[in-house]
Amino acid sequence: MAHNHERSLAHPIPEFPELLGHGLRLRQWRADSDTDVDAWLRGLTDPDFRRWNTPMKPVTDLDSARDSLGTRSGTAADGTRVSFCVTDVVTDAILGHLGVNDIDPFMRVGRVGYWVLPEARGKRVATRALALGTRWAFDVLGLNRLELGHAIGHDASCRVAEHCGFRYEGTLRGAMFAEERQDMFRDVHLHARIAQDQDQEPYQDPDQESGEDLESEPVPDREATTPTARATP
Numbered sequence: 001m002a003h004n005h006e007r008s009l010a011h012p013i014p015e016f017p018e019l020l021g022h023g024l025r026l027r028q029w030r031a032d033s034d035t036d037v038d039a040w041l042r043g044l045t046d047p048d049f050r051r052w053n054t055p056m057k058p059v060t061d062l063d064s065a066r067d068s069l070g071t072r073s074g075t076a077a078d079g080t081r082v083s084f085c086v087t088d089v090v091t092d093a094i095l096g097h098l099g100v101n102d103i104d105p106f107m108r109v110g111r112v113g114y115w116v117l118p119e120a121r122g123k124r125v126a127t128r129a130l131a132l133g134t135r136w137a138f139d140v141l142g143l144n145r146l147e148l149g150h151a152i153g154h155d156a157s158c159r160v161a162e163h164c165g166f167r168y169e170g171t172l173r174g175a176m177f178a179e180e181r182q183d184m185f186r187d188v189h190l191h192a193r194i195a196q197d198q199d200q201e202p203y204q205d206p207d208q209e210s211g212e213d214l215e216s217e218p219v220p221d222r223e224a225t226t227p228t229a230r231a232t233p
Helices: 034-045 047-052 062-077 125-139 155-163
Strands: 016-021 024-028 082-088 094-104 109-116 145-151 167-177 185-194 228-232
Touching: 016 082, 016 125, 024 125, 034 047, 034 062, 034 094, 062 082, 082 125, 094 125, 109 125, 125 145, 125 155, 145 155, 145 167, 155 167, 155 185
Parallel strands: 109 145
Antiparallel strands: 016 024, 016 228, 024 082, 082 094, 094 109, 145 185, 167 185
């Protein structure tokens, strides 16, 4: 008998979650907020982001950024993708983005992605946000496997994955658009975690991250490694 791949969460979420931990608050992006739209535009037009990512539908101005955020809200509602705005828990400043994407409730698998605004780099924002989002995806969404892919050569993203326990599993040939091209492709390193893997403390590795999220400033006081989740309207 054929299995039914309905695109709905195994554990439906009536309201968008808010995650707290590691000095961060992960909340929903707001398409009606000029501050959020501006941060989304700056993130997706940042030269470092564009070097390693070639979106299918580029965001180039405030109007397209607002449309893009509106689409993200829709995919959260139908359970196919959850996009978190990563903010500082004290100042509420926007630091970056974390997405749990391509959610397949039948196979209980998803893919994660992230980026950090230039002014927020140097504080392991990506590592801390990924640790929060990963635990939430396993505990709340009930996923069994999370995958993380990055273009070969993106060493900073590779280190973020390793710091959060995403093991390197191999190379996917021609699995990502080449830089600024949609008619050429490049290879991808695949990392993954499964729910049974042990959490890693995102501060324990003294090595510096480079590129996307340089570790060059003191790390904020540690909070509980298990994220606190609460629903927000």
